[in-house]
Amino acid sequence: MSRYLLPLGIFIALVLLLGVALRLNPRLVPSPLVGKPVPEFSLELLRAPAQTLSRGDLTGKVSLLNAWATWCVECRREHPLLVDIAKAGKVPVYGLNYKDQRPDALEWLRRLGDPYVASGFDADGRVGIDLGVYGLPETFLVDADGMIVHKHIGPIDRQIWETEFVPIIERLQGGSG
Amino acid sequence: MIPELGHFALITALTVAIVQGIVPLLGAWRGTPEWTAMAVPATRAQFALVLLAYLCLTWAFVSRDFSVAYVAQNANADLPLFYRISAVWGAHEGSILLWTLILAGWTLAVSIASGSLPEAFRARVLSVMGLVSCGFLLFILMTSNPFERLLPAPPDGRDLNPLLQDPGMIIHPPMLYMGYVGLAVPFAFAVAALMGGRLDAAWTRWTRPWTTVAWVFLTAGIALGSWWAYNELGWGGWWFWDPVENASFMPWLVATALMHSLAVSEQRGAFKAWTVLLAIFGFSLSLLGTFLVRSGVLVSVHAFATDPERGVFILAFLALVVGGALALYAWRANAISGGGSFRLLSRETLLLINNVLLVVACATVLLGTMYPLIVDALGLGKISVGPPYFDAVFTPLMLPLVFVLGIGPMTRWKGDSAGRLVRLLRIAFIVSVVLALVIVMVTGGFSALLLAALAMALWTIATTVQGLVIRVGSKPSLGQGLRALPRSFVGMSLAHIGVGIFIIGVAATNAFSTERDVRLGPGDSEELAGYRFEFVGVGDVEGPNYSARRADIRVFRGDQPVAVLHPEKRLYPIQAQPMTEAAVDAGFTRDLYVALGEPLDDGSWAVRLYYKPLIRWIWLGPTLMALGGLLAASDRRYRRRAPAPRTAPHEPEPGDPVAATP
Numbered sequence: 059m060s061r062y063l064l065p066l067g068i069f070i071a072l073v074l075l076l077g078v079a080l081r082l083n084p085r086l087v088p089s090p091l092v093g094k095p096v097p098e099f100s101l102e103l104l105r106a107p108a109q110t111l112s113r114g115d116l117t118g119k120v121s122l123l124n125a126w127a128t129w130c131v132e133c134r135r136e137h138p139l140l141v142d143i144a145k146a147g148k149v150p151v152y153g154l155n156y157k158d159q160r161p162d163a164l165e166w167l168r169r170l171g172d173p174y175v176a177s178g179f180d181a182d183g184r185v186g187i188d189l190g191v192y193g194l195p196e197t198f199l200v201d202a203d204g205m206i207v208h209k210h211i212g213p214i215d216r217q218i219w220e221t222e223f224v225p226i227i228e229r230l231q232g233g234s235g
Numbered sequence: 236m237i238p239e240l241g242h243f244a245l246i247t248a249l250t251v252a253i254v255q256g257i258v259p260l261l262g263a264w265r266g267t268p269e270w271t272a273m274a275v276p277a278t279r280a281q282f283a284l285v286l287l288a289y290l291c292l293t294w295a296f297v298s299r300d301f302s303v304a305y306v307a308q309n310a311n312a313d314l315p316l317f318y319r320i321s322a323v324w325g326a327h328e329g330s331i332l333l334w335t336l337i338l339a340g341w342t343l344a345v346s347i348a349s350g351s352l353p354e355a356f357r358a359r360v361l362s363v364m365g366l367v368s369c370g371f372l373l374f375i376l377m378t379s380n381p382f383e384r385l386l387p388a389p390p391d392g393r394d395l396n397p398l399l400q401d402p403g404m405i406i407h408p409p410m411l412y413m414g415y416v417g418l419a420v421p422f423a424f425a426v427a428a429l430m431g432g433r434l435d436a437a438w439t440r441w442t443r444p445w446t447t448v449a450w451v452f453l454t455a456g457i458a459l460g461s462w463w464a465y466n467e468l469g470w471g472g473w474w475f476w477d478p479v480e481n482a483s484f485m486p487w488l489v490a491t492a493l494m495h496s497l498a499v500s501e502q503r504g505a506f507k508a509w510t511v512l513l514a515i516f517g518f519s520l521s522l523l524g525t526f527l528v529r530s531g532v533l534v535s536v537h538a539f540a541t542d543p544e545r546g547v548f549i550l551a552f553l554a555l556v557v558g559g560a561l562a563l564y565a566w567r568a569n570a571i572s573g574g575g576s577f578r579l580l581s582r583e584t585l586l587l588i589n590n591v592l593l594v595v596a597c598a599t600v601l602l603g604t605m606y607p608l609i610v611d612a613l614g615l616g617k618i619s620v621g622p623p624y625f626d627a628v629f630t631p632l633m634l635p636l637v638f639v640l641g642i643g644p645m646t647r648w649k650g651d652s653a654g655r656l657v658r659l660l661r662i663a664f665i666v667s668v669v670l671a672l673v674i675v676m677v678t679g680g681f682s683a684l685l686l687a688a689l690a691m692a693l694w695t696i697a698t699t700v701q702g703l704v705i706r707v708g709s710k711p712s713l714g715q716g717l718r719a720l721p722r723s724f725v726g727m728s729l730a731h732i733g734v735g736i737f738i739i740g741v742a743a744t745n746a747f748s749t750e751r752d753v754r755l756g757p758g759d760s761e762e763l764a765g766y767r768f769e770f771v772g773v774g775d776v777e778g779p780n781y782s783a784r785r786a787d788i789r790v791f792r793g794d795q796p797v798a799v800l801h802p803e804k805r806l807y808p809i810q811a812q813p814m815t816e817a818a819v820d821a822g823f824t825r826d827l828y829v830a831l832g833e834p835l836d837d838g839s840w841a842v843r844l845y846y847k848p849l850i851r852w853i854w855l856g857p858t859l860m861a862l863g864g865l866l867a868a869s870d871r872r873y874r875r876r877a878p879a880p881r882t883a884p885h886e887p888e889p890g891d892p893v894a895a896t897p
Contacts, residue, residue, distance in 0.1 A: 062569065063565040065516075066564070069519075069557055070558070075608065080547060129393070134385070
């Protein structure tokens with residue numbers, strides 16, 4: 059009987075390994091920008107082309123920078139949570155409207171609500187490239203010194219928000235105030 | 236309304252599957268015929284319900300119902316109808332639904348064809364398949380519901396991944412799933428045999444054609460995937476040792492081993508426990524492949540949306556199904572083991588070598604696929620294992636396998652003499668080695684590996700043809716001899732010749748392909764392998780949901796025009812994804828392959844030109860293998876409704892070098 063147990067033993071070892079592997083994230087290529095300052099940039103505002111959003115706007119407090127676009131279905135899924143975060147008022151949310159059409163983007167904000175203090179209009183995606191955006195939505199957590207503390211690729215849901223973002227935000231805000 | 240109907244059908248299917256998975260099993264255990272009789276109607280009801288759900292999802296795609304999140308993510312108003320239909324399996328949720336539908340279809344087929352099986356055994360088989368189906372239906376309903384709504388509905392969808400907008404991609408996944416899921420049939424047969432504690436000749440006779448058909452689909456699916464990659468990815472390769480490719484290749488290797496070990500079990504009653512173990516392994520590897528693809532533990536070009544919750548579910552399911560089957564095996568295998576004895580030099584031994592080599596090959600692929608995970612799990616860093624590892628370990632395993640392939644069908648069951656085999660095969664051996672040497676000398680591409688591969692490929696073909704000739708020649712006339720050939724024997728021969736042709740294709744393509752990256756402007760031309768490629772110009776083309784730049788390239792050999800090629804660079808605006816559409820002039824002896832790179836500043840383009848000799852043979856080989864499998868599975872002895880009880884195994888006559896069956 060014992061030799062017939064061997065396959066089961068090997069299989070159990072394999073399952074344990076896979077269980078451990080599930081907790082790892084192979085796509086978690088540590089972003090070279092985490093721990094680095096936000097690159098210098100200047101973008102015209104989505105709502106007011108005469109005004110600009112730049113790195114300076116993000117410094118002085120903990121803030122979120124969320125890259126979004128109207129063509130991104132996952133962004134739509136994420137949007138209500140951003141509105142809630144903005145309403146809670148703990149952290150200001152800035153937007154990076156990435157490779158989008160201005161009328162579409164304005165219509166989107168009118169219909170779904172505008173969580174952003176201001177949205178930069180990155181029509182050709184240059185600032186996105188500087189920030190290393192490679193899939194929408196992406197959300198950066200920026201500290202008071204303008205350093206990128208954390209980055210999330212893909213839509214944030216409530217669980218990700220509570221586990222990934224809130225602890226860091228509380229630590230940062232607790233430390234400064 | 237229609238999507239909700241589909242959702243409801245799935246929930247109902249789950250309840251039916253639970254009944255199908257439990258009641259007949261209990262009935263077989265307690266000996267209650269009323270309970271075992273539930274198996275067949277439950278199977279049919281479940282199939283009808285899953286089919287209904289599938290049709291509802293298809294309808295949502297056909298009618299462009301973008302309020303369904305899955306449709307919005309994988310289709311677009313401009314997507315042509317046949318891609319809207321195939322988009323159903325273009326991403327995770329729908330492809331799992333297709334998986335489940337195919338499983339229900341296989342179960343239905345078993346329920347229809349299994350009328351002659353003992354009632355308890357049939358009930359167990361259908362129950363086991365029902366339990367597997369429960370797992371997948373639960374998986375869909377809990378983590379991957381394709382009918383979820385997205386409100387308010389977006390005005391337009393996000394479009395199907397352009398990589399998947401290719402005819403090859405329409406049929407590749409269903410074929411592959413037919414193979415994957417088809418392995419559930421031998422799995423269910425094995426588990427049912429272990430439960431019943433009896434494994435007789437009728438069992439192998441039953442399992443064998445089902446295994447062969449699943450293997451045929453798997454072969455065709457893998458070959459189609461390779462063909463798709465060659466046409467669509469634009470770098471001229473046909474196999475990349477990508478984790479997802481490996482996930483389909485591992486069950487294939489084990490299914491191949493299983494087919495051969497079933498031959499021994501059927502003919503000689505030996506290897507029974509081993510055969511059952513292989514049947515369990517085959518389907519386990521299908522499930523493992525699903526886990527690797529869907530859980531996101533591995534990075535692959537087959538980017539399915541991944542989700543750790545799904546990973547946990549599949550892992551738990553895998554542990555339950557495979558762990559359960561292996562525990563049952565550990566407990567009951569003793570009851571079914573045993574069988575005829577055989578001498579060291581016999582067909583049994585050679586088939587055992589075949590099995591060992593195939594399983595070891597599968598283990599090396601598994602190791603290579605899992606190694607990055609192991610290293611990561613142990614916290615030793617992130618690495619990736621690529622083609623160098625696989626090429627280095629795989630070839631040395633395959634060459635002896637192919638050598639044995641030449642001898643096996645010529646060898647007698649139970650025992651044979653080395654002298655007889657040497658006398659029988661020496662001419663084929665000398666001819667193949669000499670011919671390979673001549674080819675290598677003439678083409679001037681000498682390498683030991685090329686020589687060995689060619690010699691072994693020719694050896695396979697020569698011995699197989701010799702086997703056919705001897706078989707036909709033992710009858711008084713050619714016509715009689717041909718008619719007397721059993722389909723299983725013709726099928727085996729065809730498949731083995733396919734192996735030889737495949738190896739020749741791989742060897743020639745690897746050794747003699749040439750490629751060139753060039754910069755071409757209008758009027759420029761470039762020579763490659765005796766062909767002159769003339770770049771005429773680039774024009775704009777509008778497709779239904781993309782716009783493209785299409786080049787016009789004329790190919791000449793000397794002054795003779797050979798082909799006009801139109802490689803394209805497509806842009807699918809909704810996904811903002813550029814795609815390379817390579818242009819291929821296909822031929823029996825060579826492919827000319829042109830892919831358009833990037834536009835350069837002065838109106839010229841970066842162009843990649845490839846000359847690939849005999850690359851079609853790489854797909855011709857598996858086509859022959861699949862045809863051979865179909866022939867073998869349709870052999871007369873499997874079509875009899877009630878097989879007569881087996882008499883003593885066929886004893887070959889002294890002058891007859893080949894036994895009755897492959």
